[in-house]
Amino acid sequence: MVLQAILYEPASTSSPPSLRILDQLLLPHRTTYEQVSTCEEAHAAIKQMKVRGAPAIAIVAALALAVEIGAMVVAKKLSDAAEVVKERLNQRLEYLKTSRPTAVNLGDAVGKLKIVAKTAALQPEATSDSVAQAYIAAAERMLIDDVSDNKAIGEHGARSLATAGYGTALGVIRSLRAADMLSRAYCTETRPYNQGSRLTAYELVHDHIPATLITDSMACALLAKEGDCLAAIVVGADRVAANGDTANKIGTHSLAVLARHHGVKFLVAAPRTTIDLGTASGQDITIEERAPEEVTRIKGPKINPDGRILVDEDAEVISTAADGIDVWNPAFDVTPADLIDGVITEVGVVVKVEGRFEFGSLFQKS
Ligand SMILES: CSC[C@@H](O)[C@@H](O)C(=O)COP(=O)(O)O
Numbered sequence: 001m002v003l004q005a006i007l008y009e010p011a012s013t014s015s016p017p018s019l020r021i022l023d024q025l026l027l028p029h030r031t032t033y034e035q036v037s038t039c040e041e042a043h044a045a046i047k048q049m050k051v052r053g054a055p056a057i058a059i060v061a062a063l064a065l066a067v068e069i070g071a072m073v074v075a076k077k078l079s080d081a082a083e084v085v086k087e088r089l090n091q092r093l094e095y096l097k098t099s100r101p102t103a104v105n106l107g108d109a110v111g112k113l114k115i116v117a118k119t120a121a122l123q124p125e126a127t128s129d130s131v132a133q134a135y136i137a138a139a140e141r142m143l144i145d146d147v148s149d150n151k152a153i154g155e156h157g158a159r160s161l162a163t164a165g166y167g168t169a170l171g172v173i174r175s176l177r178a179a180d181m182l183s184r185a186y187c188t189e190t191r192p193y194n195q196g197s198r199l200t201a202y203e204l205v206h207d208h209i210p211a212t213l214i215t216d217s218m219a220c221a222l223l224a225k226e227g228d229c230l231a232a233i234v235v236g237a238d239r240v241a242a243n244g245d246t247a248n249k250i251g252t253h254s255l256a257v258l259a260r261h262h263g264v265k266f267l268v269a270a271p272r273t274t275i276d277l278g279t280a281s282g283q284d285i286t287i288e289e290r291a292p293e294e295v296t297r298i299k300g301p302k303i304n305p306d307g308r309i310l311v312d313e314d315a316e317v318i319s320t321a322a323d324g325i326d327v328w329n330p331a332f333d334v335t336p337a338d339l340i341d342g343v344i345t346e347v348g349v350v351v352k353v354e355g356r357f358e359f360g361s362l363f364q365k366s
Helices: 039-047 054-074 082-097 104-122 128-164 170-178 195-206 216-229 252-262
Strands: 006-009 018-022 033-035 185-188 211-214 232-235 239-241 246-249 265-269 297-300 316-319 332-335 342-345 348-351
Touching: 006 054, 006 128, 018 054, 039 054, 039 082, 054 082, 054 104, 054 128, 082 104, 082 128, 104 128, 128 170, 128 265, 128 342, 128 348, 170 195, 170 265, 185 195, 185 216, 195 211, 211 216, 216 252, 232 246, 232 252, 246 252, 252 265, 252 332
Parallel strands: 185 211, 232 265, 265 342
Antiparallel strands: 006 018, 018 033, 239 246, 246 332, 297 316, 342 348
C-alpha cells in the first residue's frame, strides 16, 4: 500500500471530522501521525514542512478548516448567520494562504473554497450550518480528486512515455513499475531539506522499486556515464506559469540544464491545479526563501555513552558551516519552458507546439 501523508475521517453522527498528517520531518526514522484540529496547527505544520508538496499543502489547509468548522457544527457553536460563517471561512482561508507562497495549489484551493462559501451563503434558505456543510463537502472533494488525479498523472505519464520510448515523477514511476517497464529509478537527495533522500527514497524502498540515491552534485556524473540509458528526468512542480516556466524544488533548473546538455528528455508531472494561467511567466513567481539554519545545520546521529546511535528526533543538531557566513536559501527555482519537453497532467500530456506550451485546452469543458 502507498504511504498515506494525510489521514482524514469525515464526521459521523456523533463525532466531528478529524485530520491527521504524517510528520514528514521525522521520516525516514519514524512514521508518526499528528492530529491537526485548527488552522493554526495546519499553518505551523505547513510552514515547518511537516506536510509538504504543492497538492498536499493545499489539501491539509482545506481539510484543517473543515475540521475546525466541523467541530463548531457538532458543538452547536455556529449560531451566527450564514453570511457571518462565510466571512469567517474567508478569513481563515486567507490566513492559511500565508503559510507558504510559491506553490499555486494552496492559492487555487483558497479561491475555489471561497466561491463555494459565497455560493452557499447566497442560497435563499442558507443557514450557518448549510454554509459550513457546503465548505466541508468541497474540501473533502479536493482530497478525493487529488488521489484520482495522481493516479491518472501516473498512467498518462507511463503511457505516453512508453509510446515515445522513454521513462518518468513518482506517480509515473509507480505506473511504469506496475507495467513492468522500469528497470531502475535514480533519486537525488535534494539539499538542504533532503526530501529526496528522506522521503522519495523512503517511498521507493517502501514500494519495492529498484532505485539508487545520488547527491544533487552527482547528477552530472550520472548523466555523463549513463545518459544513453536514462529515458527521462521527471520532476514535480509548485507552479507552472502560462508560458510553461516551472517553479519546483531548488535544484530542478540545474537538472533541466543537464538534461538538455546530455540529450535526455525533461518532463514535469503536475495536476492542472498547479498550472497557473494567471501568472504569465516564471519572473512573476514568488520564490520562498527559508531560514539559513536549514543550510548550515544538519541533524546528526547522537551517540550515547553506551555506543547506541540515536537517529530520530533526539538526534543532535550539527553545524556544517563556518559560523558567521552569510547564507542564501531559496526553496525553489524556476526552470524556463524552453528546457521542458512536456507537462504530464491528469488529463493528458502537453507538449510544445511551434516552441510554445498551450495549456488553455486543458481547462475547456468537454
Ligand atoms: C507533488 S509535489 C511537487 C512539488 O511541490 C515538489 O516537487 C516540491 O518542490 C515540494 O517542495 P517542498 O518545499 O518540499 O514543499
